[in-house]
Amino acid sequence: MMMQTTLAQLRTLKLNxxxxxxxxxxxxxxxxxxxxxxxxxxxxxxEVHYRTDRRLVRLLKQAHxxxxxxxxxxxxxxxxxxxxxSVVMSLALGDWVSSGHSILxxxxxxxxxxxxxxxxxxxxxxxxxxxxxxxxxxxQEELRVMHxxxxxxxxxxxxxxxxxxxxxxxxxxxxxxxxxxxxxxxxDDRSATRATILTSQL
Numbered sequence: 163m164m165m166q167t168t169l170a171q172l173r174t175l176k177l178n179x180x181x182x183x184x185x186x187x188x189x190x191x192x193x194x195x196x197x198x199x200x201x202x203x204x205x206x207x208x209e210v211h212y213r214t215d216r217r218l219v220r221l222l223k224q225a226h227x228x229x230x231x232x233x234x235x236x237x238x239x240x241x242x243x244x245x246x247x248s249v250v251m252s253l254a255l256g257d258w259v260s261s262g263h264s265i266l267x268x269x270x271x272x273x274x275x276x277x278x279x280x281x282x283x284x285x286x287x288x289x290x291x292x293x294x295x296x297x298x299x300x301x302q303e304e305l306r307v308m309h310x311x312x313x314x315x316x317x318x319x320x321x322x323x324x325x326x327x328x329x330x331x332x333x334x335x336x337x338x339x340x341x342x343x344x345x346x347x348x349x350d351d352r353s354a355t356r357a358t359i360l361t362s363q364l
Contacts, residue, residue: 221292283326298333
């Protein structure tokens with residue numbers, strides 16, 4: 163009865179990882195031989211991993227990546243693609259996000275630009291950074307709607323705080339003057355402070 167109360171209290175405190183770990187410990191016979199400190203360390207480790215996993219799920223959901231399963235570990239480095247895995251890995255493992263650097267990925271249609279951009283953004287999320295994916299050709303209409311509803315300024319401020327912004331298919335079509343002005347605001351807000359990934363055929 164006391165253990166059920168403890169488990170309920172842990173879940174009330176939103177310590178779900180710790181509660182699940184404690185339930186598992188109660189069913190494992192080998193735990194009896196461990197000290198209190200060892201069992202506590204395992205429970206705290208379980209809570210840390212639980213929170214890290216939940217944060218990653220939330221970051222990936224908020225990012226709206228075109229290819230959410232894209233991972234730098236799965237990069238296809240066939241010679242015909244002209245991709246150097248060591249360069250991509252050094253970039254992914256580097257400090258480009260925290261330094262606010264920009265990445266430009268160019269290539270022909272179907273060369274995997276969008277996938278690579280999503281893989282870099284996904285890896286940034288795995289490191290605890292926030293990301294947002296936007297397709298530039300579709301952005302023009304979305305910006306028009308936001309201006310009409312009065313939500314543009316709020317969206318712009320939120321976007322300025324996002325650690326990694328992916329602007330996919332840059333320069334695929336004509337852009338009107340209002341959209342050019344909005345894109346300038348987006349880029350200017352991020353200049354040297356937040357990381358941006360651009361993909362383009364140009």
